[in-house]
Amino acid sequence: MTPDNFFLLATLLFSIGLIGVVSRRNLFVVYMSIELMLSAINLVLATFSRLHGDMHGSVMVLLIIAVIAAEAALFLAMVVHLYRLKRTVDSDDFNTLAQTKEEI
Amino acid sequence: MIYIVLIPFGSALLLGLVYLINPKKERYHFYSRVGVLSPVLSSALALMVGFEILAHPSDAHFHITLFEWISIGEFKINFAFMADRLTAVMLFFITVIGTLIHIYAAGYMRGDKAFGKFFSYFNLFMGSMLLLVLADNPIMMFVGWELVGLSSYLLIGFYHQDAANIKAANKAFILNRIGDFGFIIGLALLFVALEGHGYTFEAIEANIGLVERSMLALIAMFLFVGAMGKSAQIPLYVWLPDAMAGPTPVSALIHAATMVTAGVYMVARFSFLYNEVPQVGEIIAMIGAVSALFAAVIASYQSDIKRILAYSTMSQLGYMFIAVGLGTYSSGIFHVFTHAFFKALLFMGAGAVIIALHHEQNIFKMGGLRKQLGLVYGTMFIATLAISGIPPFSGFFSKDAILAVAFSSEHYLIWGMATLTAMLTAFYMFRMLFIVFFANASSAKPLNPLPKTMTWPLIILAFGSATTGLLGLNEAYGGTNLFENFIALPDQTYELSHTSEYLLGFLNILMALIGMGLAYRLYAVSAKEPRANTVWRHAVIHKFYIDEIYDFFIVKTLRHLSLIADKIIDNKVVDGTLNIIISGYLMAAKLFVRLQNGKVRFYALYILAGLAILSLLMLDTLGGL
Numbered sequence: 001m002t003p004d005n006f007f008l009l010a011t012l013l014f015s016i017g018l019i020g021v022v023s024r025r026n027l028f029v030v031y032m033s034i035e036l037m038l039s040a041i042n043l044v045l046a047t048f049s050r051l052h053g054d055m056h057g058s059v060m061v062l063l064i065i066a067v068i069a070a071e072a073a074l075f076l077a078m079v080v081h082l083y084r085l086k087r088t089v090d091s092d093d094f095n096t097l098a099q100t101k102e103e104i
Numbered sequence: 105m106i107y108i109v110l111i112p113f114g115s116a117l118l119l120g121l122v123y124l125i126n127p128k129k130e131r132y133h134f135y136s137r138v139g140v141l142s143p144v145l146s147s148a149l150a151l152m153v154g155f156e157i158l159a160h161p162s163d164a165h166f167h168i169t170l171f172e173w174i175s176i177g178e179f180k181i182n183f184a185f186m187a188d189r190l191t192a193v194m195l196f197f198i199t200v201i202g203t204l205i206h207i208y209a210a211g212y213m214r215g216d217k218a219f220g221k222f223f224s225y226f227n228l229f230m231g232s233m234l235l236l237v238l239a240d241n242p243i244m245m246f247v248g249w250e251l252v253g254l255s256s257y258l259l260i261g262f263y264h265q266d267a268a269n270i271k272a273a274n275k276a277f278i279l280n281r282i283g284d285f286g287f288i289i290g291l292a293l294l295f296v297a298l299e300g301h302g303y304t305f306e307a308i309e310a311n312i313g314l315v316e317r318s319m320l321a322l323i324a325m326f327l328f329v330g331a332m333g334k335s336a337q338i339p340l341y342v343w344l345p346d347a348m349a350g351p352t353p354v355s356a357l358i359h360a361a362t363m364v365t366a367g368v369y370m371v372a373r374f375s376f377l378y379n380e381v382p383q384v385g386e387i388i389a390m391i392g393a394v395s396a397l398f399a400a401v402i403a404s405y406q407s408d409i410k411r412i413l414a415y416s417t418m419s420q421l422g423y424m425f426i427a428v429g430l431g432t433y434s435s436g437i438f439h440v441f442t443h444a445f446f447k448a449l450l451f452m453g454a455g456a457v458i459i460a461l462h463h464e465q466n467i468f469k470m471g472g473l474r475k476q477l478g479l480v481y482g483t484m485f486i487a488t489l490a491i492s493g494i495p496p497f498s499g500f501f502s503k504d505a506i507l508a509v510a511f512s513s514e515h516y517l518i519w520g521m522a523t524l525t526a527m528l529t530a531f532y533m534f535r536m537l538f539i540v541f542f543a544n545a546s547s548a549k550p551l552n553p554l555p556k557t558m559t560w561p562l563i564i565l566a567f568g569s570a571t572t573g574l575l576g577l578n579e580a581y582g583g584t585n586l587f588e589n590f591i592a593l594p595d596q597t598y599e600l601s602h603t604s605e606y607l608l609g610f611l612n613i614l615m616a617l618i619g620m621g622l623a624y625r626l627y628a629v630s631a632k633e634p635r636a637n638t639v640w641r642h643a644v645i646h647k648f649y650i651d652e653i654y655d656f657f658i659v660k661t662l663r664h665l666s667l668i669a670d671k672i673i674d675n676k677v678v679d680g681t682l683n684i685i686i687s688g689y690l691m692a693a694k695l696f697v698r699l700q701n702g703k704v705r706f707y708a709l710y711i712l713a714g715l716a717i718l719s720l721l722m723l724d725t726l727g728g729l
Binding site for chain 2: 018021022023024025030091092094095096
């Protein structure tokens with residue numbers, strides 16, 4: 001069993017996540033895309049850990065999974081809060097940091 | 105000696121402060137007493153200094169150093185006063201005539217709203233002039249020189265409610281600035297050329313041999329530019345007639361005691377320098393002669409009494425510059441001295457007439473005042489005789505000395521012009537006198553009474569005008585050159601036999617009589633205002649259009665240059681460059697502002713792009729590719 005398949009899968013997952021973050025506007029989808037990217041990283045870490053016979057990588061993967069769980073709670077709370085502010089979960093509506101035309 | 109200068113300045117300050125505390129309040133007695141007392145005290149002190157100097161040998165100098173004023177390495181200027189015989193003469197007539205004019209002004213200006221302010225300026229004017237003549241070094245002299253310019257500006261523009269007067273004051277100030285610029289350049293060149301060998305007049309005199317001849321000529325010319333401005337010579341004279349906008353006592357002070365004599369004094373003070381470069385002296389004499397003739401021609405066609413006198417001052421100053429230019433400084437100063445008396449008298453007489461006629465200045469609207477204003481008529485008649493050069497009045501001797509110098513030094517052109525001017529002088533002065541006092545009266549309005557303060561100074565000055573000439577009698581007329589020997593300036597000497605001296609004197613008298621007779625024939629019985637019916641008259645009445653020419657060539661040119669500088673250089677070139685830079689920034693900003701659209705996904709993309717670039721860079725440096 002070659003590690004190439006694992007790397008291919010990780011790259012695919014990461015790319016899908018990346019495109020999701022950049023192109024989708026729904027905050028939940030964005031969140032899911034970020035999770036996809038993280039999972040891809042985890043997969044790479046675990047693969048290398050196995051390849052080199054070094055368990056440090058696996059330990060790190062487990063830690064990251066725990067962190068992702070915590071992050072999920074925080075992120076969902078933030079999305080709920082944003083929804084309460086603007087009654088929408090479209091990320092393009094949260095553009096108050098932008099330079100408006102009149103200010104130029 | 106310090107107090108001669110300090111008293112007028114002090115009282116100017118006091119009067120100014122009191123006036124400022126309550127400008128509305130009329131304190132006639134306080135203002136006039138303080139204002140007149142300070143020149144009286146100064147005169148007393150000046151006389152004391154004069155007597156002290158008289159008791160010492162002729163080359164004695166008195167010094168008082170107050171403190172070190174500027175000290176930059178070798179360059180040391182002390183705040184110091186110096187008096188010698190030349191100073192003593194100047195002091196004498198500035199203070200004495202100044203005092204008389206102050207007394208006169210107390211009468212003339214009575215009832216004016218800004219009486220206190222007037223006396224404050226008046227004292228300042230006199231103090232500045234005294235500072236100028238008492239200066240120990242050229243820098244101190246320059247301070248006095250500038251203060252004279254300032255106070256003349258304040259006084260010419262005294263009736264500042266009228267825009268024309270402000271214009272006249274500005275004109276005087278600006279033209280004087282042009283002259284002062286020449287003066288300061290001359291001084292700077294002198295100091296540089298001397299390389300630190302002396303900053304006081306005495307030290308400069310001792311080391312004048314160190315400077316190259318050509319450099320000296322340049323310095324002398326620049327200094328003379330300063331004199332041109334102050335003493336109203338061609339081409340910087342145009343301010344003098346306009347300076348008549350001020351009250352009449354101011355005109356008297358400017359023309360007799362202070363200001364215009366400063367240029368002649370300066371040349372005499374630098375006589376050691378001008379003796380080294382006689383060619384420059386000849387130029388000065390030529391300018392003087394041209395100014396004298398030019399002013400006399402204009403004066404013959406003027407109809408404003410004060411303007412006639414103004415042009416006559418310019419003409420007489422021309423004589424003084426002929427004298428100092430040809431190196432006979434004592435003759436020049438002697439003419440300054442006698443001129444101070446009769447010109448002050450003429451102005452004060454003119455002022456008296458103006459007051460009596462309710463501020464009428466056109467001589468053709470006067471006439472027949474001989475009986476009503478007998479005293480003014482008598483004193484002005486003496487002054488007119490003096491200025492026209494009829495012996496034994498003072499003007500004859502001083503003017504005759506100058507003409508004799510011009511003749512004996514073989515400058516026949518200058519002599520010819522000066523003699524012609526002498527005739528014209530007699531003509532226009534008697535023309536004025538006859539029209540004002542003889543010709544048929546045009547209106548019989550009741551006259552204003554004249555206060556005593558205005559008439560007494562006239563009598564004293566008339567006495568002075570009649571007699572001061574006797575101080576300068578030369579050997580040909582049975583005198584002993586009293587004035588020339590007293591003042592002890594390094595004069596050039598020219599030989600002239602007594603016979604030709606008599607002949608010249610006779611010619612001068614003849615010239616004066618011709619002028620007088622002409623004036624009598626034309627104006628004594630009936631006077632008509634000259635009409636501009638020929639080209640010549642047209643030109644003369646409009647003062648040869650000099651003001652317009654200056655306006656056209658200098659003012660307009662400068663204006664156009666300024667407009668070019670404003671509209672093209674500033675607006676187009678400088679602002680244009682800046683605008684291009686600004687629009688570049690603006691365009692860049694418009695480009696970059698699109699990136700910051702506030703949308704999270706775009707920011708994520710930027711982060712990604714940045715990371716990608718960084719990763720590529722890292723791979724490149726680590727050698728992974």
